[in-house]
Amino acid sequence: MKPTRSKYFTHIIQWMIGGTRGGYNRARLINAIHEDPRNAHQLSQELGLDYSTIRHHLEALEKNGLVTSLGDGYGVMYFLSDDLLDNIGFFMEIWVRIGNKKKKGGVGLKDDE
Numbered sequence: 001m002k003p004t005r006s007k008y009f010t011h012i013i014q015w016m017i018g019g020t021r022g023g024y025n026r027a028r029l030i031n032a033i034h035e036d037p038r039n040a041h042q043l044s045q046e047l048g049l050d051y052s053t054i055r056h057h058l059e060a061l062e063k064n065g066l067v068t069s070l071g072d073g074y075g076v077m078y079f080l081s082d083d084l085l086d087n088i089g090f091f092m093e094i095w096v097r098i099g100n101k102k103k104k105g106g107v108g109l110k111d112d113e
Contacts, residue, residue, distance in 0.1 A: 014094070033079065033080055
């Protein structure tokens, strides 16, 4: 049976990824965390983004229920939320779309956001 996705949660994914300036980097973060949970420093190194940029996006993702964290201080590890895991197929549809736009030089998908 195909899992149903929450309409509310798909709107959050659309807004956080497709409807905001930093959406492409948020999608990159989600994709990296989906591959392997990491802390902010590891994500910064992996994605080649400033640590403060990573922290900004992680806070937004966590506030909106897309990621969750475990631990304290510098070693806090980030994981995808259960809600996002339940809707990962929808995220992947968006990821493929925006990843292709980025490869083609799409508008509004800057690495420095």
